Amino acid sequence: MTPPGGLQAPPGGDAALRARAARVIPAGMWGHLDARRLPAGYPQFFSRAQGGHIWDADGRRYVDLMCSWGPIVLGHHDPVVDAAVAAQSALGDCLNGPAPVMVELCEALVDRVAHAGWAMLQKNGSDATTACVTIARAATGRNTVLIARGSYHGALPWCTPVPVGTTEADRANQLRFDYNDVASLEAAVTAAGHDLAAIIVTGFRHDNVVDQEMPSLAFAQAARRLCDRAGAALIIDDVRAGFRLHRGCSWELLGVDPDLSAWSKAIANGHPLAAVLGRDSFRSAAAKVFVTGSFWCGAVPMAAAVATLGEMDRIGLPERLAELGGYLRAGMARLAQRYAVGLRQSGPMSMPLWLFEDDADFARGSAFCRAALAAGAYLHPKHNMFLNAAHTRADMDAVLAAAEAGFQAIIAA
Numbered sequence: 111m112t113p114p115g116g117l118q119a120p121p122g123g124d125a126a127l128r129a130r131a132a133r134v135i136p137a138g139m140w141g142h143l144d145a146r147r148l149p150a151g152y153p154q155f156f157s158r159a160q161g162g163h164i165w166d167a168d169g170r171r172y173v174d175l176m177c178s179w180g181p182i183v184l185g186h187h188d189p190v191v192d193a194a195v196a197a198q199s200a201l202g203d204c205l206n207g208p209a210p211v212m213v214e215l216c217e218a219l220v221d222r223v224a225h226a227g228w229a230m231l232q233k234n235g236s237d238a239t240t241a242c243v244t245i246a247r248a249a250t251g252r253n254t255v256l257i258a259r260g261s262y263h264g265a266l267p268w269c270t271p272v273p274v275g276t277t278e279a280d281r282a283n284q285l286r287f288d289y290n291d292v293a294s295l296e297a298a299v300t301a302a303g304h305d306l307a308a309i310i311v312t313g314f315r316h317d318n319v320v321d322q323e324m325p326s327l328a329f330a331q332a333a334r335r336l337c338d339r340a341g342a343a344l345i346i347d348d349v350r351a352g353f354r355l356h357r358g359c360s361w362e363l364l365g366v367d368p369d370l371s372a373w374s375k376a377i378a379n380g381h382p383l384a385a386v387l388g389r390d391s392f393r394s395a396a397a398k399v400f401v402t403g404s405f406w407c408g409a410v411p412m413a414a415a416v417a418t419l420g421e422m423d424r425i426g427l428p429e430r431l432a433e434l435g436g437y438l439r440a441g442m443a444r445l446a447q448r449y450a451v452g453l454r455q456s457g458p459m460s461m462p463l464w465l466f467e468d469d470a471d472f473a474r475g476s477a478f479c480r481a482a483l484a485a486g487a488y489l490h491p492k493h494n495m496f497l498n499a500a501h502t503r504a505d506m507d508a509v510l511a512a513a514e515a516g517f518q519a520i521i522a523a
């Protein structure tokens with residue numbers, strides 16, 4: 111099939127690319143992006159994207175509700191971001207040190223996030239969460255970090271959900287608690303004793319395969335109080351939620367400010383960038399730790415981030431995504447009722463997760479997503495999805511039409 115828009119035909123369809131990949135890439139694809147983790151029929155390879163849509167390597171177009179698993183927040187090929195990228199590319203990207211745009215971006219981040227007195231930039235979310243933990247240990251001179259059971263903080267040995275090839279020692283000095291459970295957090299703090307360096311917690315609970323939960327006020331305030339009492343750092347991992355819920359840190363919605371925060375996904379509308387933001391009281395520790403990377407000074411992603419943050423403010427991003435997501439959620443609720451299928455929608459409007467009742471083996475979720483895919487919507491059966499600002503009401507209607515095919519597939523099964 112020829113993709114629309116007069117583009118050249120892709121170099122090979124999905125099946126041909128998978129066969130070639132199987133020869134030169136272990137298992138054909140690594141990690142969570144292995145399409146075999148998705149229901150049959152999902153493509154592995156994508157050829158292009160525009161606004162709220164993606165095209166697979168066979169030229170099929172979908173409304174994109176994964177948004178590259180979070181980074182695409184304004185829409186694919188946002189014209190303002192593309193222009194900033196082109197302008198910085200013409201000047202230089204990977205240089206002997208940072209370009210002026212680094213200072214501009216750090217000023218913009220410090221300006222918009224309440225607790226931030228300073229910013230440091232990296233590439234991936236895992237770089238940022240790791241740096242937060244390192245800075246917290248450097249600042250406190252202690253070791254123990256409290257992590258919520260099931261929360262994802264990245265794929266490095268200290269935090270990977272799949273510990274193959276890592277050692278117990280990689281995860282030394284960690285204790286677990288349950289998200290939104292004040293008693294379990296208090297128990298973990300007590301167990302840490304005088305060695306508590308930090309509590310790290312995601313902006314909201316978005317663990318794979320379970321209903322999403324917003325942080326309760328009591329939980330957020332307890333985390334703050336316990337860190338203050340112990341002289342430990344409260345770290346918010348806002349890598350996934352950051353900027354989609356609020357202009358600043360997601361916990362500002364609760365009036366609770368962390369000491370350190372980790373950012374990535376939406377920060378530069380798809381360009382590789384991450385950030386650590388911190389309070390002034392952690393500035394000297396942040397200055398002492400040795401962190402760097404070959405590509406961390408890349409100026410083009412920083413220019414993309416400056417443009418992305420500006421556009422987020424211009425369009426009122428969180429409100430816009432919440433409105434669009436509310437429309438989608440109401441439509442989904444109506445369909446679930448019409449087809450008498452138990453559907454649980456959880457999480458913020460802009461990052462929906464759809465799980466079906468009586469679906470322990472995900473047969474319903476898989477049938478639903480497979481049918482929706484065939485009808486032109488790229489959804490996920492187990493992971494939260496993402497809206498972007500280029501999505502329109504018409505796109506949401508197209509998703510709802512595809513979802514209707516999904517509900518029909520469930521009741522036909």
Ligand SMILES: *Cc1c(COP(=O)(O)O)cnc(C)c1O
Binds near residue numbers: 235350375
């Ligand atoms: C994606 C994610 C990370 C890791 O980011 P990478 O860019 O994949 O290294 C960390 N924390 C959360 C909450 C994430 O969603």
